[in-house]
Each structure stands twice: as C-alpha cells, then as structure tokens.
Amino acid sequence: MSPTPTAPEIIEFRAATGLGVNDAKEFLQTRDKGLIRKILEAASLANQKAGNSRNEPNTTENSSKLDHLIDPIEHDPVRGPIVEAVRKEEEARIRAENDDQWKLGYCHLIWRRMKERLANEHGIEWHSPAELNPGSVFD
Secondary structure, eight states: OOOOOOHHHHHHHHHHHOOOHHHHHHHHHHSOHHHHHHHHHHHHHHHHHHTOOTTOOOOTTTHHHHOOOOOGGGGSTTHHHHHHHHHHHHHHHHHHHTTTOOOTTHHHHHHHHHHHHHHHHHOOOOOOHHHHSTTOOOO
16 A cells, blocks of 8 residues: 555545545555556646646536546557557457447447557557546446
C-alpha cells in the first residue's frame, strides 16, 4: 500500500474521475502509479478539449462534455491510427465470430484483445476506458 495521498492529490484525482473522496483516496493508495498518471493525463486532455477547468469534477452535470476518459495515445499522430485500426479489426472479428450479433459485454472482450495485440504486435501500452474510468460501468 502506498503512503496516504495528500488532500490536493485526492482532490485532483476526484476531479479527474468523479469518484467520491474516500474512493479516490483508496484508489490512489492501492493502484499502480502508472495507471494513476495515465488517468490524470487523460482527464487533463479531456478537460482541455471540453473547455472545463482542471478541478471541475467529472460528474453527471458535465458528463455530456467529457463522456468518458480515453487513453491519450489515441490522440497521438503515430500511435492513434494504429489503435484505431486494431479496434476496427477486433470489432469485425467479434462480429464475425458471433454471426454479426452484438451482445452486452463485448466491449470488454474487444478491449482485452486490443490491449494484448497493441502490446505484443506494436509495443504500445494502451489502457481501456474501463481502466481509465474507475467507478464507471461499461457494457
């Protein structure tokens, strides 16, 4: 377990994720620092694009502006197109494997396969929306 995060760290992470104070504190204490940095980077980029202030929490009221956090590498001019191509290939593969039916939960299968392929084939460490949006549910 990591040292107790400071109040400004908790506030910044809470603003990035919309988690409650205690959940934000627990996440900061128990999760990988690389993932935490990636979440903060994704939130900063999303806020810049949406015109939100840095410490405006990701809440229901402003969710239409932020929707959900995505990995900043998806905006990278070199790696972004690779991520998008792998996403499209995996979506097509899932549809082909399931007679073109789309069922709840397939996004997680796609993201798992994307993560594996991006790491193994392209050396890209990519984080799924589920990883970058603690407290959110995707289906």
